Amino acid sequence: MSPDLLHTPLYALHQELGARLVPFAGYAMPVQYPAGLMAEHQHTRSAASLFDVSHMGQLRLVGEGADRALETLIPMDVLGLGVDKQRYGLLLNDAGGIRDDLMFVRRADDLFIIVNGACKVADIAHIQAGIGDQCTVEPLPDRGLLALQGPQAVTALARVLPGVEKLVFMSGLACTWQGADLYVTRSGYTGEDGFEISVPAAQTEALARALLAQPEVKPAGLGARNSLRLEAGLCLYGNDLDESTTPIEAALNWSIQKVRRSGGERAGGFPGADVVLGQLDGRRPLTRKRVGLIAQERIPVREHTALQAPDGTPLGEVCSGLLSPDLDRPIAMAYLPPEHAAIGSTVHALVRGKAVPMQVVAMPFVPQRYVR
Structure with missing residues (x-):
């Protein structure tokens, strides 16, 4: 481990819990704990797991024109977002x-934004x-971020923070815990019900310990995440999304609200609007599209694995792939030409010289269980 890696407020707790730490987004982060990735994955599906996501970037926009200003950078409806409502953005x-x-939330006196850890310096600039x-x-560099995920997350968190059980998916709540100002959203990155909790850095370890003391909760690392x-069919920036990929290619059309689309009263006005709206309404044809794939043989297909048509025509490569713990079959995401999407x-993944048949399927691979 490089001494130059940054530490989250839970670094000492990760060591105490026996985590295997790896470099991630410039931080020393837990990839798994002694129970192992598979156990952590299944515990999240059946009970509740606590993830340290304090490497993420947190910031707030303050001022009367903050919502209108943010709309000049993202193709989402910010002006129409209600107080304590959350939305996905690009x-x-x-x-x-x-x-x-x-992710962004309209709070009572600001817009609260969470960006990816590896991009946060560039994003804020x-x-x-x-x-x-x-x-x-x-x-907001002096805040930690915890994700409590799983069907029993609400039971565990409500003991520590009464009132969170009233939240629904993509809504938030300001509250206090032992004198610390928290902001909780019912959201996450696992496809399960769950919560993300922004907490002052100085209180992050104490809150994590209080959550881990609940009988439903165990720690989980980046591997299970x-x-x-x-x-759940969710994108990872740097794998499935990047600066050469548009929202429409990424099949994120749903994230662009009607008011920001062609013909809407606030249509366009964001970077790349001509390209994005042109792809959205068909004026600009798509050359590729993000799809889900399931292998027809039990051979794991990892990212960067080459893909080809059955006749051998190169089609691209896998952007995310692994052996699904729930399905016990290899799953992947990739970008394919529309005629193969x-x-x-059927496409073929080339794994160590072997052509592994993969079928294009609808996502998510495992049903999402958000509380709406």
């Missing part, structure tokens, strides 16, 4: 490529440069 470049994906003259852009999010189509 920062785009001038070609319509995805700089990062994020981009947001500051783009709208810093229209509102105050305030990074990755297998859970892939089964229809549900039921």
Whole structure:
């Protein structure tokens, strides 16, 4: 482990719990604990797991024009978002490529944004440069972020923070715990019901210990987080999304609300709008599309595995792939030409020289269980 790696507020607790730490987004992060990835994955599906996601970037936009300003950077409806409501967002470049994906919430006196850890420095600089003259852009480096995920997360968290059981998916609540100001959203990255909790760095370990003391809760690392999010059909920035990929290629059309689309009263006005809206309404044909794949043989298919048509024509490569713990079959996501992207189509993954048949399937691979 490089001494240059950053530590989250839970670094000492991870060591105490026997985590295997790996470099991730510039931090020393737990990839798994002694129980192992498979046990952590299944515990999240059946009970509740606590993930340290404090490497993520947190910031707030303050000022009367903050919502209108944010709309100039993302193709989402910010003005129409209610107080304590959360939405998925995309920062785009001038070609319509995805700089990062994020979550944002309208709180009583600000817009609270969470961006990916590996992109946070660039994201904050981009947001500051783009709208810093229209509102105050305030990074929040002194806060931790915990994700409590699983069907029993609400039972465990409600003992510690009464009232969270009233939240529904993509809504939030400001509360206090032992004098610390928290913000809780009913959201997550596993496909399960769950919560993300923003907490002052100084209180993060104490809150984590209080949650781990609940009988339903065990710690989980990056390995289980990755297998859970892939089964849920969720994108990982850097694997499935990047600056050369548009929201429409990534099959994220649903994230662009009607008011920001062609013909809407606030249509366009964001970077890459001509490209994105052109792909959305068919004026610009798509050359590729993100799809889900299931292997027809029990041979794991990892990211960067080459894909080809049955006749040997190169089609691209896998962007995320693993052996699904729930399905016990290899699953993957990839970008394919539209003529090969229809549900039921067959492509071949080249694994150590062997052509492994894979079928295009609808996502998510495992049903999502959000509380709406």
